[in-house]
Amino acid sequence: MLDTPVSIRRAAMNLLARREHGHVELARKLLLRGADADMIEVELQRLTEDGLLSEQRYLESYIRSRANAGRGPMRIREELTQRGLQRGDVEQALNAADIDWDENMRELWQRRFAGQVVDLKDKAKQSRFLAQRGYEADAVRRLLDKQGWTNAQEFSD
Template identity: 60%
Template sequence: MSIVLDNPVAVRRAAMDLLARREHGRVELARKLRKRGAADDLIETALECLAQEGLLSESRYLESFVSYRARAGYGPLRIREELTQRGLPRADIEQALCDSGIDWREQLEATWRRKYAGQLPGDARERAQQGRFLSYRGYPLDLIGRLLRGIDID
């Protein structure tokens, strides 16, 4: 039996259940509540209250998301795109990426070492393959090029 989200208490409870599992952005949380059948006016009221109480925080969500995706081996370009698709403001995303304190060059090298065991490409085909993989992961092309030419390797 599904819960009917037709009053402020039910909407707040559903929002808190979602927030208890992990951090959410305001847009993402509103979308999930709307999908569960909550009215827009009830959603906005509930989200405003949660934000005022400090239970819903865009900055905390951004910090958590950037950290999680970076640990999974993704670069700043991919993370930026994923957050943009989730409806977060570009300026907030840029600030979160800067505040993360992540050394993207080091992160790139760790991802490359995990995937290719630290073996520089032997020919153009291998270089292109490794470059495509790292580019897909969201690392800047200039860093990829330096890495694959052996400039940044210990």
């Protein structure tokens, strides 16, 4: 039971030692462990003032981690807003991230599909996969159209 400011701070610091957390996520975890909501806010404010809790570091860390796992900007944006982060902050962090999303998508596509599009059905399957991972439809279309499969080709056979 987390019933003192010291125990709440210690629990929060233990969580932060494992990985970066956002304010909302950390508060939720502490609530689940039985801490008082008012005491949580006071301690999280202190951690923020001490530089131990940072939304900006959390955003950067999360975006880098998810991008390395093959997730696209649309999916990452949605995940972060569901985690209680402000859309403007998320947009700013995504724009500031030094990630070439097209290259990220191409590398994922290479790993998953060996860089090949066999036919139009295969192209649709690959397109759905990349869209579910959070890549924009135009970027997916550009990548797969470079492989020589356009709608016109299917009808010319």
